[in-house]
Amino acid sequence: DIVLTQTPLSSSVALGQPATIFCRSTESLVDSDGNTYLSWLQQRPGQPPRHLIYQVSNRYSGAPDRFSGSGAGTDFTLKISRVEAEDVGIYYCMQATQFPQRMFTFGQGTKLEVK
Amino acid sequence: QVQLQESGPRLVKPSQTLSLTCSVSGGSISSGGYYYSWIRQHPEKGLEWIGRIFYTGATSYNPSLKSRVTISADMSENEFSLKLASVTAADTAVYYCVTELGPPINGFDVWGQGTTVTVSS
Numbered sequence: 001d002i003v004l005t006q007t008p009l010s011s012s013v014a015l016g017q018p019a020t021i022f023c024r025s026t027e028s029l030v031d032s033d034g035n036t037y038l039s040w041l042q043q044r045p046g047q048p049p050r051h052l053i054y055q056v057s058n059r060y061s062g063a064p065d066r067f068s069g070s071g072a073g074t075d076f077t078l079k080i081s082r083v084e085a086e087d088v089g090i091y092y093c094m095q096a097t098q099f100p101q102r103m104f105t106f107g108q109g110t111k112l113e114v115k
Numbered sequence: 116q117v118q119l120q121e122s123g124p125r126l127v128k129p130s131q132t133l134s135l136t137c138s139v140s141g142g143s144i145s146s147g148g149y150y151y152s153w154i155r156q157h158p159e160k161g162l163e164w165i166g167r168i169f170y171t172g173a174t175s176y177n178p179s180l181k182s183r184v185t186i187s188a189d190m191s192e193n194e195f196s197l198k199l200a201s202v203t204a205a206d207t208a209v210y211y212c213v214t215e216l217g218p219p220i221n222g223f224d225v226w227g228q229g230t231t232v233t234v235s236s
Contacts, residue, residue: 035218035219039222041222048228051220060222096222103177103178107161
């Protein structure tokens with residue numbers, strides 16, 4: 001089974017400074033259709049998660065443009081260009097496999113604190 | 116805009132069946148625009164996809180839970196349900212109902228607020 005490992009597990013970033021979160025997979029996430037279904041989710045305190053990034057680098061509807069994703073194969077990165085107070089929360093990477101059925105696994109989460 | 120609301124018992128005894136219902140408003144399950152899924156979040160731990168149902172009635176389950184899970188839908192009530200049998204303390208979690216999108220997103224759009232279910236005698 002694919003395991004996603006995120007680093008760091010927690011991060012404290014000053015307001016207006018950049019933040020970076022890494023996600024490493026135990027195997028390549030390139031699907032048989034040639035796409036890489038690696039997403040990033042944000043969970044603010046007391047809220048359900050929401051989708052930020054899909055297919056490595058595409059911002060989902062409503063995601064601010066200060067969020068960007070990159071990577072390929074087994075190594076992926078979420079960057080926040082300038083952290084804002086509302087970015088406090090836990091960030092998860094998530095991968096989707098399509099065969100034999102579409103299913104999802106998640107990283108363990110990275111807690112972001114804004115100072 | 117679709118909205119989701121979970122309901123069901125918050126406390127379940129070990130070995131019993133956990134049953135939750137998700138009411139869908141602002142859209143119809145039978146319209147086929149989404150898959151409808153359940154995801155849970157263990158205390159202090161991460162997220163786990165449980166399974167999904169499509170308006171056709173087709174279901175898919177996480178292999179790790181497949182032997183205990185049933186997801187069904189009631190189109191007339193516009194709601195879908197989760198049953199998890201033979202629960203243990205390890206099933207204590209926040210349970211979310213979620214709308215799921217296939218390719219190219221392969222992710223989740225609308226989330227319910229979540230309901231905390233505790234397994235304890």
